[in-house]
Amino acid sequence: xxxxxxxxxxxxxxxxxxxxxxxxxxxxxxxxxxxxxxxxxxxxxxxxxxxxxxxxxxxxxxxxxxxxxxxxxxxxxxxxxxxxxxxxxxxxxxxxxxxxxxxxxxxxxxxxxxxxxxxxxxxxxxxxxxxxxxxxxxxxxxxxxxxxxxxxxxxxxxxxxxxxxxxxxxxxxxxxxxxxxxxxxxxxxxxxxxxxxxxxxxxxxxxxxxxxxxxxxxxxxxxxxxxxxxxxxxxxxxxxxxxxxxxxxxxxxxxxxxxxxxxxxxxxxxxxxxxxxxxxxxxxxxxxxxxxxxxxxxxxxxxxxxxxxxxxxxxxxxxxxxxxxxxxxxxxxxxxxxxxxxxxxxxxxxxxxxxxxxxxxxxxxxxxxxxxxxxxxxxxxxxxxxxxxxxxxxxxxxxxxxxxxxxxxxxxxxxxxxxxxxxxxxxxxxxxxxxxxxxxxxxxxxxxxxx
Amino acid sequence: xxxxxxxxxxxxxxxxxxxxxxxxxxxxxxxxxxxxxxxxxxxxxxxxxxxxxxxxxxxxxxxxxxxxxxxxxxxxxxxxxxxxxxxxxxxxxxxxxxxxxxxxxxxxxxxxxxxxxxxxxxxxxxxxxxxxxxxxxxxxxxxxxxxxxxxxxxxxxxxxxxxxxxxxxxxxxxxxxxxxxxxxxxxxxxxxxxxxxxxxxxxxxxxxxxxxxxxxxxxxxxxxxxxxxxxxxxxxxxxxxxxxxxxxxxxxxxxxxxxxxxxxxxxxxxxxxxxxxxxxxxxxxxxxxxxxxxxxxxxxxxxxxxxxxxxxxxxxxxxxxxxxxxxxxxxxxxxxxxxxxxxxxxxxxxxxxxxxxxxxxxxxxxxxxxxxxxxxxxxxxxxxxxxxxxxxxxxxxxxxxxxxxxxxxxxxxxxxxxxxxxxxxxxxxxxxxxxxxxxxxxxxxxxxxxx
Numbered sequence: 001x002x003x004x005x006x007x008x009x010x011x012x013x014x015x016x017x018x019x020x021x022x023x024x025x026x027x028x029x030x031x032x033x034x035x036x037x038x039x040x041x042x043x044x045x046x047x048x049x050x051x052x053x054x055x056x057x058x059x060x061x062x063x064x065x066x067x068x069x070x071x072x073x074x075x076x077x078x079x080x081x082x083x084x085x086x087x088x089x090x091x092x093x094x095x096x097x098x099x100x101x102x103x104x105x106x107x108x109x110x111x112x113x114x115x116x117x118x119x120x121x122x123x124x125x126x127x128x129x130x131x132x133x134x135x136x137x138x139x140x141x142x143x144x145x146x147x148x149x150x151x152x153x154x155x156x157x158x159x160x161x162x163x164x165x166x167x168x169x170x171x172x173x174x175x176x177x178x179x180x181x182x183x184x185x186x187x188x189x190x191x192x193x194x195x196x197x198x199x200x201x202x203x204x205x206x207x208x209x210x211x212x213x214x215x216x217x218x219x220x221x222x223x224x225x226x227x228x229x230x231x232x233x234x235x236x237x238x239x240x241x242x243x244x245x246x247x248x249x250x251x252x253x254x255x256x257x258x259x260x261x262x263x264x265x266x267x268x269x270x271x272x273x274x275x276x277x278x279x280x281x282x283x284x285x286x287x288x289x290x291x292x293x294x295x296x297x298x299x300x301x302x303x304x305x306x307x308x309x310x311x312x313x314x315x316x317x318x319x320x321x322x323x324x325x326x327x328x329x330x331x332x333x334x335x336x337x338x339x340x341x342x343x344x345x346x347x348x349x350x351x352x353x354x355x356x357x358x359x360x361x362x363x364x365x366x367x368x369x370x371x372x373x374x375x376x377x378x379x380x381x382x383x384x385x386x387x388x389x390x391x392x393x394x395x396x397x398x399x400x401x402x403x404x405x406x407x408x409x410x411x412x413x414x415x416x417x418x419x420x421x422x423x424x425x426x427x428x429x430x431x432x433x434x435x436x437x438x439x440x441x442x443x444x445x446x447x448x449x450x451x
Numbered sequence: 452x453x454x455x456x457x458x459x460x461x462x463x464x465x466x467x468x469x470x471x472x473x474x475x476x477x478x479x480x481x482x483x484x485x486x487x488x489x490x491x492x493x494x495x496x497x498x499x500x501x502x503x504x505x506x507x508x509x510x511x512x513x514x515x516x517x518x519x520x521x522x523x524x525x526x527x528x529x530x531x532x533x534x535x536x537x538x539x540x541x542x543x544x545x546x547x548x549x550x551x552x553x554x555x556x557x558x559x560x561x562x563x564x565x566x567x568x569x570x571x572x573x574x575x576x577x578x579x580x581x582x583x584x585x586x587x588x589x590x591x592x593x594x595x596x597x598x599x600x601x602x603x604x605x606x607x608x609x610x611x612x613x614x615x616x617x618x619x620x621x622x623x624x625x626x627x628x629x630x631x632x633x634x635x636x637x638x639x640x641x642x643x644x645x646x647x648x649x650x651x652x653x654x655x656x657x658x659x660x661x662x663x664x665x666x667x668x669x670x671x672x673x674x675x676x677x678x679x680x681x682x683x684x685x686x687x688x689x690x691x692x693x694x695x696x697x698x699x700x701x702x703x704x705x706x707x708x709x710x711x712x713x714x715x716x717x718x719x720x721x722x723x724x725x726x727x728x729x730x731x732x733x734x735x736x737x738x739x740x741x742x743x744x745x746x747x748x749x750x751x752x753x754x755x756x757x758x759x760x761x762x763x764x765x766x767x768x769x770x771x772x773x774x775x776x777x778x779x780x781x782x783x784x785x786x787x788x789x790x791x792x793x794x795x796x797x798x799x800x801x802x803x804x805x806x807x808x809x810x811x812x813x814x815x816x817x818x819x820x821x822x823x824x825x826x827x828x829x830x831x832x833x834x835x836x837x838x839x840x841x842x843x844x845x846x847x848x849x850x851x852x853x854x855x856x857x858x859x860x861x862x863x864x865x866x867x868x869x870x871x872x873x874x875x876x877x878x879x880x881x882x883x884x885x886x887x888x889x890x891x892x893x894x895x896x897x898x899x900x901x902x
Contacts (some may be wrong), residue, residue, distance in 0.1 A: 122689065150632065158605070158609065167878070171878050172878060173882055174876065174878075177854065177855070178789045178855075179787040179788060179854075179855055180790070180821070181597055181601065181606060181787050181856075183594065184856050184857055184858050184875065185863060185879065185880075186642070186645070186649075186883045186901070187595070187608070188882060188886075190642065190644075191638070191642050191886070193638070193641075195637055199637075211691040213691065234550050237552065239662070240573070240663070279691075279693070279730075280732050338551040340550045368630075368632045369631060369632070370631070403628065404630055405632075405635050406635055407635050409634055412635060412636060423635050424636055427618070428625065428636065431618070431639060432636050435637060435639075438886050438888065439882065439885060
């Protein structure tokens with residue numbers, strides 16, 4: 001089958017060297033088993049992606065699209081006999097329109113590179129998943145990636161105006177455009193964002209940029225108990241403040257970070273609230289948030305408008321993942337609840353930790369009610385993995401009991417698919433399958449993923 | 452056919468009295484011819500909507516869903532032999548969660564009533580189409596309605612977290628939920644928003660509220676020429692200001708308003724820029740916008756933080772539609788362009804006005820590049836309507852030449868369908884038709900509308 005494809009693509013676009021292919025078999029979901037692909041395909045332009053899909057469609061070959069492989073749900077893990085289509089070589093910034101605040105980039109452009117390309121014109125691209133220095137715009141779009149700045153600026157779907165997509169049969173679809181508002185036809189742009197590669201391969205996107213804030217300020221507050229911290233979070237929102245980041249770290253995370261690097265964090269604190277404000281009244285808003293935290297029982301609360309000091313204050317949050325992973329193999333979970341229910345969720349997670357005997361450190365985007373319980377495995381044995389799966393299942397159940405979601409920003413991928421029927425009913429799953437069939441009737445695009 | 456339906460619904464839900472039905476045959480798109488419906492259906496709850504759709508599906512009856520009938524594209528105009536399903540009786544606010552800032556309302560709840568229901572808890576619902584005092588949430592969702600506040604808070608799709616939808620076959624679909632972030636499965640919520648009744652009937656929605664700003668300020672600036680005004684608009688954005696409204700009125704609109712009610716507007720001004728800022732630094736931001744306008748050649752520019760004075764300053768914009776309609780029969784167009792191209796668009800509209808001999812007054816949401824050229828017809832004769840259609844066609848062509856869209860917030864409906872192939876290619880239209888077929892295989896839901 002590959003012989004026919006090799007005739008149509010440049011030699012370097014079709015890779016079967018097993019040592020090379022091996023590096024593309026998995027994304028970052030350690031609990032998902034990887035299959036053995038037929039080949040790794042590395043198209044360098046949209047026409048080559050069309051060639052690949054036309055060939056895959058004709059031969060019935062399964063296609064697994066892939067960005068940088070930072071996904072945590074196994075949505076880019078190889079399936080036996082598939083071709084992995086890596087978008088890493090499509091890295092052209094096709095158009096930058098600073099006055100309108102739009103940029104059109106290919107799918108393989110790294111998130112942080114978009115930011116760097118537009119910064120000197122006083123603009124930034126808001127979505128900032130933890131992986132932003134390595135993950136690609138295509139992957140960010142396919143998973144509707146989130147990040148810390150989403151609490152003010154929205155998730156990836158809120159920063160995309162149009163897409164270029166190659167369909168299952170190789171046809172090229174263009175959606176949306178360059179305008180901020182657009183209601184011409186069904187919004188196919190929004191349909192493809194977050195579709196995890198099951199409807200088509202996103203090859204390029206027009207993104208919406210925002211003016212770089214004229215100032216930022218940073219705040220941090222520690223709480224001796226979860227309830228007080230939870231009430232402070234709600235009070236921050238009720239105050240009308242619009243923080244550009246609003247994060248939490250629990251006691252286990254605080255200690256993991258302090259173990260990793262001494263920062264004089266309070267090892268007894270139940271909860272750390274930390275974040276930023278931006279805009280011309282950034283300092284005033286940060287001061288007001290500190291006031292609110294103090295009124296709601298913060299042990300220690302402070303704000304700064306000094307950018308360097310601010311980075312120091314945010315550093316524990318940025319290190320949280322690394323610090324936890326340094327201690328032990330870590331599975332990063334991802335659930336969401338209405339934000340008032342965060343303290344309840346944290347209480348349930350503590351109980352799950354006690355029940356399963358797994359240490360769980362939780363960080364997250366409190367302002368959006370989206371947290372990442374980090375399951376710390378003693379080792380990577382099958383028994384430990386099974387225990388992690390059991391804890392993850394219980395965390396998903398806890399989120400659903402609290403009117404929440406089993407995934408806030410990481411996606412369903414393959415990892416969470418068995419849990420989805422607990423959140424979505426049969427009608428919803430059936431409608432999703434219908435939409436999928438309408439775009440990919442033979443089911444070659446990332447089957448078994450996304451829903 | 453109706454006999455069977457009458458058995459399954461309360462008597463008051465099935466209306467065939469032609470005097471009553473007559474009032475439901477049209478929406479507000481004067482250029483679209485209305486058909487003769489079989490009946491008007493007025494369900495009072497979701498189960499009745501399910502009964503209607505199961506019956507319509509079994510009998511192959513065409514269904515045209517309808518909110519308040521304020522649509523300007525004919526998306527709710529009767530089709531011969533259809534049933535009109537008016538959602539006006541589904542007006543229950545099912546749940547209000549002030550701490551999480553969410554409210555779940557039925558489709559027939561009026562937009563302004565949502566605002567009134569949540570105001571005393573310090574919250575507001577941002578999307579504010581011009582019709583917000585009469586239009587329904589269901590209609591707003593079906594058209595992805597816009598409004599003045601969208602420039603800061605986004606359009607309707609950015610304020611919805613979940614939907615309840617009755618499908619073509621009568622099944623009940625629930626999408627999304629109560630969490631701000633949610634990537635569990637394909638985002639069906641976003642697929643239904645803006646789908647103009649062709650995929651299902653939205654019966655209820657969970658909406659996202661925002662804290663009422665602690666302060667607002669208002670600014671206004673007049674310009675002797677369009678180019679200077681256009682440069683001021685771009686400079687406002689480049690400054691990092693985030694106005695909560697940023698509107699324009701052209702010379703014809705200024706004069707229509709001044710004719711309607713003396714306000715001492717400058718009848719010679721080419722462009723009026725007016726809007727609001729909000730938040731704790733509202734006054735400062737409004738002052739900065741005034742500064743920017745003055746630097747870019749404003750003849751007169753002022754700001755106020757007094758709410759009453761602010762309402763006075765915004766009054767010309769709010770009266771613009773009425774003032775124009777008072778002068779003559781008016782067709783309100785709706786196009787969008789990348790915002791830097793607004794001056795070019797206004798120039799093209801002036802030429803179209805001269806070529807067709809129709810007076811065209813243009814207002815709009817400059818911050819989003821979305822404007823409403825208001826075509827002033829001498830009368831409602833067939834010849835005048837044809838002239839209006841010709842001018843509307845030329846305006847759509849002008850928007851597309853400038854990388855724009857033929858509709859920014861009013862939708863395709865029936866009116867703009869013949870223009871859509873000039874914006875979307877065959878692949879896009881084919882994909883839309885596939886998605887439609889996957890959800891409504893027999894094509895009974897609002898056929899011939901939306902795409």
